[in-house]
Amino acid sequence: MTRQREADRPGAWSSGRDGSAEVSLTTGALARRLGVAPTTLRTWERRYGIGPSHRDRGRHRRWSPGDVARMEYMCHLTSQGVTPAEAARLAMADPGRTADGPAAVPQPRTPGGFRDLPLGQVWPESRGLARAAVRLDASAVQAQLRSAVETYGVVVAWEQIIAPTLHAIGRKWAASGESYVEVEHLLSWHVSTTLRSTVTPGADGRPPVLLACMPAEQHSLPIEALWAALAERGLPTRMFGAAVPPEALESAARRTGPCAVVLWSHSRQTADPTVVRTLLALGWGVRGARTHPLALLAGPGWAATPPGPGTRRLTGLASGLATIESSFRTLTALGG
Incomplete structure (x- = not known):
């Protein structure tokens, strides 16, 4: 209700x-x-x-x-x-x-x-x-x-x-x-x-959204709110919380084949573009039709980092949720 x-x-x-x-x-x-x-x-x-x-x-x-x-x-x-x-x-x-x-x-x-x-x-x-x-x-x-x-x-x-x-x-x-x-x-x-x-995470077999703070980032409440909003809508997620080591995030992406990876950074000091580039280089699936994750940059720390190919900026909870839901609809239309 x-x-x-x-x-x-x-x-x-x-x-x-x-x-x-x-x-x-x-x-x-x-x-x-x-x-x-x-x-x-x-x-x-x-x-x-x-x-x-x-x-x-x-x-x-x-x-x-x-x-x-x-x-x-x-x-x-x-x-x-x-x-x-x-x-x-x-x-x-x-x-x-x-x-x-x-x-x-x-x-x-x-x-x-x-x-x-x-x-x-x-x-x-x-x-x-x-x-x-x-x-x-x-x-x-x-x-x-x-x-x-x-x-x-x-x-x-x-x-x-x-x-x-x-x-x-x-x-x-x-x-x-x-x-x-x-x-x-x-x-x-x-x-x-x-x-x-108050929210139960969804799990329906679709590739999930991974949510993680950057390796040196301890402020996690906004990304927790995004996790809860996604779960409230029954969308599959994996939440890793604050200060996720880059190797752990890369391993999680390889194991789950996510639809998107949300990277939260509260300050410029924690916004590390090398982590983004590493994620974008990952791929899975058959040769010639490999799938790559969408990197979603969330938080004020990314303000000075222009989105490149394979990335998007999330500027608020409601708009970020709409972006992720759109990605799921696209994935469904492609038979993912």
Whole structure:
């Protein structure tokens, strides 16, 4: 399932029953927006008395815009190191306060807070994921990621929710020294775990796509996202991960006869054209009709390397996926 009903989508608002301008969120939608588990919202209501202003018939919670602003402020306070009890007291004492307004809060006990991240214009789910990551709330991060992938699919989840959050945390890390390193590591680990646990790789007898980082490349999350997107579509793949030795990659290509080989490079220092030339020199099949792999160059490290014969540049997850799917269609048409 990769879609939700409009009324249940994270961040979607629903009109009041009287047709007025008053709108509200469900508990599930609010939890995704804030980056917390629904049970956390219920616990806060039970322990600290901070909850929705009204319930629909059948005791369903509906959170008004004022409720949402108050809960956003509470989450902002907890991300700054304020205890939940004190954060709830402050949020209820100043109902007009919002998470984006000036806040007189106790001195932070963490390197920074959610408001410090340069997120820009992003989906509410991305803000919720960032809030959970800054709090180092592993269970909420995992729940947010799984919900994103299961609701929208790998490509949309990566491009609209996961990648913007990772980029914002990375920029903050680069600008503030060692601050946010723990946030980036926790989020990266859970992204990798989610991509591998929510998708089952396909295997249908067709030549697979090999995915590997260059020999000196340790950044593997983007190519893991591509692997998950291919697997989600049932296309055969072989993932080798970070820092693959050139001899191992050559051996894997000879043994599997791949449709294509994706080579990920995050920086120019790891983009080695000799590895590409070695792969392109490989061939298999009967003499006179030998097959050669297509080398797909992915990542910013290849920006200064113009594609040559037998190679293509992948510039994004969605477009890269389309290129690989086209290669499979061509292979099928040729009887491969």
